[in-house]
Amino acid sequence: MRALWLVLVSMTLATACGKQDESAAPATEPEPASVAAAEPAIDPATGFRMTGDWELVRGNCTACHSAKLITQQRGTAQQWLAMIRWMQKKQNLWQFDPDTEDRIIAYLAENYPPDAARRRAAIPPDLMPTNPYSTNN
Ligand code: HEC
Numbered sequence: 851m852r853a854l855w856l857v858l859v860s861m862t863l864a865t866a867c868g869k870q871d872e873s874a875a876p877a878t879e880p881e882p883a884s885v886a887a888a889e890p891a892i893d894p895a896t897g898f899r900m901t902g903d904w905e906l907v908r909g910n911c912t913a914c915h916s917a918k919l920i921t922q923q924r925g926t927a928q929q930w931l932a933m934i935r936w937m938q939k940k941q942n943l944w945q946f947d948p949d950t951e952d953r954i955i956a957y958l959a960e961n962y963p964p965d966a967a968r969r970r971a972a973i974p975p976d977l978m979p980t981n982p983y984s985t986n987n
Pocket of ligand 1: 910911914915919933934937942943954958
């Protein structure tokens with residue numbers, strides 16, 4: 851009987867608090883449903899987009915360096931494969947079985963593809979600072 855009473859009280863409190871939170875929340879523009887649904891959540895620990903085989907990538911790609919090295923990088927499947935081969939050759943990265951490798955690369959190419967918007971045009975030569983190492987001065 852006592853347990854039931856506690857349950858009822860906590861349910862009432864939870865409801866009351868929920869209502870309070872709602873009214874206290876600042877009025878923000880709700881995100882369009884289509885955008886919100888299309889974007890996967892971001893893992894707070896690694897910054898990885900939590901979709902598909904992200905946990906496989908977390909398990910195999912964060913032992914030696916920060917996940918940020920990955921999330922700030924962009925590439926096609928071929929470019930991601932080249933980075934993996936480079937690490938295998940030079941940085942002691944272990945070999946993957948073909949299925950694991952395919953899944954890791956598919957995740958990377960899908961979530962961190964080449965991104966034209968991140969590139970800027972070259973700075974015109976007349977706006978460049980003087981190069982202290984130049985030999986033509
Ligand atoms: C055995 C250790 C190790 C593991 C595991 C590892 N890496 Fe690396 N990775 C390195 C080292 C060492 C560097 C160079 C770090 C630096 O330059 O500071 C590097 C650099 C990188 C870079 C930057 C490359 C560049 O051109 O700047 C990316 C991207 C990257 N790793 C992605 C991955 C991915 C994806 C995985 C999982 C498949 C992975 N790493 C797993 C050791 C590892």
